Amino acid sequence: MADPKLRAAFEAKRFIVSPGVFDMISAKVADGMGFDCLYGTGFGTVASALGVADAGIATYTDMVARMGRVAQGCATPLIADADTGYGGLLNVRETVRGYEAAGITGIQIEDQEVPKKCGHTPGRRVVPADEMVLKIRVAAEARRSRDFLIVARTDARTGLGLEEAIRRGQMLADAGADIIFIESPESEAEMVEIGRRLGRYPLLANNVEGGRTPILSAARLKEIGYAIAIYPAVGFLAAAAALERAYAHLKQHGDSNALPEQESYGFKRICELMGFPDVWDFEKRWAMKE
Incomplete structure (x- = not known):
């Protein structure tokens, strides 16, 4: 079920910094670092699980399985990407129910046409505002607990302009969204205007390194x-860079003996992170009973 700590953090007006997680290693690392919230990135999850672009290829089944496993394996509340809700209004209802049942604490639903695209790439189109409003109303009705938070995202800024994006943000708040996500503002001045017009609601900033929005x-x-503030790409960008350096070293030298210490997490640490000490303790206690 949803973790009430996240709603409490918002109500206490505590600013939340949320790292993007995309697999169980990234989730376990972030889970131990004291964040109020983890963000289950669609881009990173699709990339790590399927090796393809975040372009509407992953299904509800793909995402709820992966994100549910993250939620169940971590103590930190998780907000997870759910693209457009994976279809029409009935699909949105089932998606909300499925994410909540999986132990996820928040769901992100956006107003793009199907197939959707990553919010910092070109060619995105949005559905009519009234259609998205209905999705958020259905999502709000479908959840079983008010601690399950609905993040409503609009991608209208890029194609229809800032004014339309702000108008939609207000409509989504009125429809029952807990958090308003205006995707891809293109300057700090635009972000200031979003805050001025919609700051009475919890607003989400999407910080993508190399993306369309300045990182404040x-x-x-x-x-x-x-x-x-979510940082969906920071983990998988760092992981990809570290892998590239480590694999290049292996290719050049033919072994990993001289790999710089800072490039290696350490086998002992990864065993601890994955819970091997518990396995070894279990085996020690039950070895004579088999």
């Missing part, structure tokens, strides 16, 4: 009216 500090985001 947590202090600045809070100052201009935001409540949460």
